[in-house]
Amino acid sequence: MTQTDTFHYPPELLELLIGAIPLLNRSKKSVLLFFRGAGISEKLYKDISEKLDADKDSINKYEICRTILTRINEKTDTYIRERRELLKRVVEFESFTNCWETDQYKAKGLVSEIRTIVNVKDTFTRMKLEKESIQAKHSEIYSKKVEEIKKRTELIEKTKKEFYALFSITNPQERGKKLEGVLNSLFSIYGILVREAFTRKGDNGEGIIEQIDGVIEIDNQIYLVEMKWKKDKIGSEDIFAHLGRIYHRTSAQGIFISASGFADSGIIASKEALVNKAILILTDLEEFVNVLEYDKDLTQYFKAKIRKAIIDKEPYSKP
Structure with a gap:
């Protein structure tokens, strides 16, 4: 990922991170350790840590994530490295067995969506290169093949999201x-x-x-x-x-x-x-x-x- 990829979390990505990180960590303390491991300065969540020590039920995991992520997202120029590292850790997360059993499929679904957003820039770049290659070769067959692959990839991504969404349906x-x-x-x-x-x-x-x-x-x-x-x-x-x-x-x-x-x-x-x-x-x-x-x-x-x-x-x- 380039610096501009993680310069600022757009609203959709921010909400996905707020939903995913609590599922990847079993406890509130684990959530704080996750941020700490990504290099987030303790001063950004010191008040939250003190609040938990005073009353562990005063704030939930999602509120913790929203507060810290909003703080590092508001300081656009200051926390570029931290945002990049935090996103990298979520995208590369693989040990879903460490999540609560009831959260595993939902966590996989959210991480998958985050990976998709992070890879969008690279995907469009690859598609552009493929298009230029097609024009250079003047090949209708090659053009059709690329379009089929693109549509198939889009169908798989759409179906993947619909599949993961099933686990949140209670009816x-x-x-x-x-x-x-x-x-x-x-x-x-x-x-x-x-x-x-x-x-x-x-x-x-x-x-x-x-x-x-x-x-x-x-x-x-x-x-x-x-x-x-x-x-x-x-x-x-x-x-x-x-x-x-x-x-x-x-x-x-x-x-x-x-x-x-x-x-x-x-x-x-x-x-x-x-x-x-x-x-x-x-x-x-x-x-x-x-x-x-x-x-x-x-x-x-x-x-x-x-x-x-x-x-x-x-x-x-x-x-």
Whole structure:
């Protein structure tokens, strides 16, 4: 980053930092140590430290961050180095296991957004260079390819933000519906053919007799997709219910996506299904986080999981 990149925090970046730093540090004292480690002078938060010593409940982590960040942001010329170092520490933050467990996904989402803003300047620079290269080569094919990459990158970033936003939604129905949409978008971006959620009605007027969250196609193989966002781990009951849908379709296989992981009974049920030549891939929502964070190819990731299930009889693998 150049000096001008961190000369002054714009409002959007300031608010993201105020939201992220408290999540990256478990305690109020840890927040102060975070600022101290970034080289922020103690005089800027001495009053806050004294206030905490007198009454630890007098101020929360977010108020601490807002106060200190506002102070270093107002002194535009004075704290350039400190702002640069503070931003560097947030952008390079990796040990999210040190956060409270309930804050980890939200913290990852905020840090990801901050990284995006910090990299915007470099991104536009790269795009400009690519455009100049295209003009020099007079290549329509190259121009089209760059545009496709740009659009795909934008789609991934948009979907990534929508994905991380799910973890702040408290309404289960709203969250589940949006989860389907986000995951379908991700599958589409990586070239996986998708048929979105649908219901099947009985032939004799019974109404809806079956509901399926989605269907995807990988290497010409159909996979019925089930998604669950439960408090507890997914057990054999949910696994058997999804296997029932698979068994009633010729040559169909399945993918089960869980936000809460899988219980031993669920894993065992999926392994036993392999005996009947039914492949049911078990996937954590956390795996999608890793795919997004480390820019992995989602298609290749699932192909590796499928190979692991078929060859090693391990339906719950994390390549």
